[in-house]
Amino acid sequence: MSNDTLFARAKESIPGGVNSPVRAFGSVGGTPRFLVKASGAYVTDADGTEYVDLVGSWGPAILGHAQPDVVRAVQDAAALGLSFGASTPAETELAELVKARVAASGMSPIEKLRLVSTGTEATMTAIRLARGYTGRDLLVKFAGHYHGHSDGLLAEAGSGLATLALPGSAGVPAPIAAQTLVVPYNDLDALRVVFDERGDQIAAVITESAAANMGVLPPLPGFNAALVELAHEHGALVILDEVLTGFRVSASGYWGLSVSEGPAYQPDLFTFGKVIGGGMPLAALGGRAEIMDHLAPAGPVYQAGTLSGNPVAVAAGIATLERATAEVYSRLDAASVTLSNAVSDAFAREGVAHVVQRAGNLFSFVFADKQPRNYVDVQAQDVWRYAPFFHAMLDGGVSLPPSVFEAWFVSAMHDDEVLDRIIDVLPAAAKAAAA
Numbered sequence: 001m002s003n004d005t006l007f008a009r010a011k012e013s014i015p016g017g018v019n020s021p022v023r024a025f026g027s028v029g030g031t032p033r034f035l036v037k038a039s040g041a042y043v044t045d046a047d048g049t050e051y052v053d054l055v056g057s058w059g060p061a062i063l064g065h066a067q068p069d070v071v072r073a074v075q076d077a078a079a080l081g082l083s084f085g086a087s088t089p090a091e092t093e094l095a096e097l098v099k100a101r102v103a104a105s106g107m108s109p110i111e112k113l114r115l116v117s118t119g120t121e122a123t124m125t126a127i128r129l130a131r132g133y134t135g136r137d138l139l140v141k142f143a144g145h146y147h148g149h150s151d152g153l154l155a156e157a158g159s160g161l162a163t164l165a166l167p168g169s170a171g172v173p174a175p176i177a178a179q180t181l182v183v184p185y186n187d188l189d190a191l192r193v194v195f196d197e198r199g200d201q202i203a204a205v206i207t208e209s210a211a212a213n214m215g216v217l218p219p220l221p222g223f224n225a226a227l228v229e230l231a232h233e234h235g236a237l238v239i240l241d242e243v244l245t246g247f248r249v250s251a252s253g254y255w256g257l258s259v260s261e262g263p264a265y266q267p268d269l270f271t272f273g274k275v276i277g278g279g280m281p282l283a284a285l286g287g288r289a290e291i292m293d294h295l296a297p298a299g300p301v302y303q304a305g306t307l308s309g310n311p312v313a314v315a316a317g318i319a320t321l322e323r324a325t326a327e328v329y330s331r332l333d334a335a336s337v338t339l340s341n342a343v344s345d346a347f348a349r350e351g352v353a354h355v356v357q358r359a360g361n362l363f364s365f366v367f368a369d370k371q372p373r374n375y376v377d378v379q380a381q382d383v384w385r386y387a388p389f390f391h392a393m394l395d396g397g398v399s400l401p402p403s404v405f406e407a408w409f410v411s412a413m414h415d416d417e418v419l420d421r422i423i424d425v426l427p428a429a430a431k432a433a434a435a
């Protein structure tokens, strides 16, 4: 069945024809591809067309799709039972693996880990925990950062800096959005204003360790360290959201990468998703025992889940993390540099003004002539250039994220042959972006 037919049929039974909005191709137009198979660096749609994939399931597919050892681990676990709703030895094994990996520069900020099923649950729980621990209600987030779709995080900046936020979606009650303060990213002065005015009411600042949901936009050097210092001065916690970056940009995530290069800083809670489940529904939050032990049943902050720590998902996570070796990260880094340079060269040849944005091996492009610092800057770019570029790539057999505000994901299977297939399509696609 063609993608057009499948999309029309899906729209009859599923709102907008999709189960997550970006999949609908809303910002690039056209018909989304309905996928039936993914293997290595490739995905195949229902028409039987194969594409080089640069979406990587939005992050989890770090080893490439359907990595045989991971698939075997999943099959073995499934054969022993799909879900027990009880503790398993493997959950502790995964927690120990994560604790060992998230250590850098002599710091081991994760002593305990709670497994959940989605990144949204991880950040939602981390926020409840921060509130329960501090006895305060307000949350600070940065404009353009995405932390999942729980009510309090679908909040948009109000009229002034220290003004409480407005709902960012229909269905979010204004009093809930008003528990959040939205501050421009990479702006310490703005953060100081908010802390000066409401510091004693703020439970936590939540930040993507490097923003990657408005395109890639890394923190300015020292920004994460300075925000941790400021929050701690006021008795607030810092939740470092590594759902997207964790175990992708280095063995210890963006935090590990940044403290090895810059000033040391120690957030209080971390959230993980995507790579930690290797493509299965698995996510986690972790931090110091003193804070984590406020979670039920050890403490008074409630959290639970029928499928939390699901044995099949945990098996996929362990198999993935065990294979995400130093060699895999250096391959990802090299592929990311080769590809982003090739795209940049193609744009330059066509005179397309652009900036390459990187956070470790994550990258994306901004159609502007100067480096953005925040959400206002990235929104001001020539957004319209992306749709023709995207479709020219898709016509040439390369599947990019269907929005300019998303990161590109390479995997350990993006070898020279795969990269060459992408690079071959770039001249025509860059021409389309220039038109």
Ligand code: PLP
Binding pocket: 058, 117, 118, 119, 120, 121, 123, 146, 147, 148, 149, 208, 213, 241, 242, 243, 244, 273, 274, 283
């Ligand atoms: N946090 C970040 C940084 C994310 O990128 C995402 C998803 O893209 C989430 C949280 C939410 O994760 P999930 O989609 O698994 O709920």
